[in-house]
Amino acid sequence: MNKVIETILNHRSLRQFEDKPLTDEQIKTIVSCAQAASTSSFIQAYSIIGVTDKDKKKKLSELAGNQEQVAKNGHFFIFCADLYRHALIGEQEQKNVIPSIESTEKFMVALIDAALAAQNAAIAAESMGLGICYIGGIRNQLEEVKKLLNTPERVIPLFGLAVGYPTNITGTKPRLPFEHIYHVNEYQPNKEEYLNQLKKYDSVISSYYEERTGGKRKDRWTEQMAIMLEKQSRMYMKEFVQKNKLDLR
Known part of the structure; x- marks a missing residue:
């Protein structure tokens, strides 16, 4: 077993970090590794927003359900589905790209591209001895998140990635067989x-x-899942996505 596989298999979500920011070099390395991920047809339909402003991190923490690791970490990355640049490309090249951009297929491409990039970033961070925690809670109140991050239409913040120097190492959770x-x-x-x-x-x-x-x-896993899925959450998402001119048909 090599070190890359060991890093992947030792993954665990960590939520407590030292008050120590990542260096510019670390940030650039993590983002470069994210960019090295596979991307459908070279479309690169995502963007990454690094949040360093303490007030914004605090507000994001509140919007994500008061998750402390959003406010206190070494660096907070937000991965976005992004087809804004592709609309601009259509204007520049004088091609009608809007029907394609507004298709469910290209929306799925943007989601998949962002997820692949994020997982590369996570592995890169963990290989550097850092801890990570994905934050889906930023989708709790996306209108407020978009305003805070000033994202244009056709850009949707999908999830955050808190990265930092862990203060408490927990065990790895057993996965499904x-x-x-x-x-x-x-x-x-x-x-x-x-x-x-x-x-x-x-x-x-x-x-x-x-x-x-x-x-x-x-508690049992099936018990957890049944209780979670019985509660309807973020049911506004379809309307929100369509409002932002993605996944219209």
């Missing part, structure tokens, strides 16, 4: 086998929480 995730040649939806795999995984997760919390918590 290999057999549950990986299918050979075709999807194999054997319901009985699926439920048995989930039951075994529930036992693993329950034991993980019980050990980590000294017996204060031992």
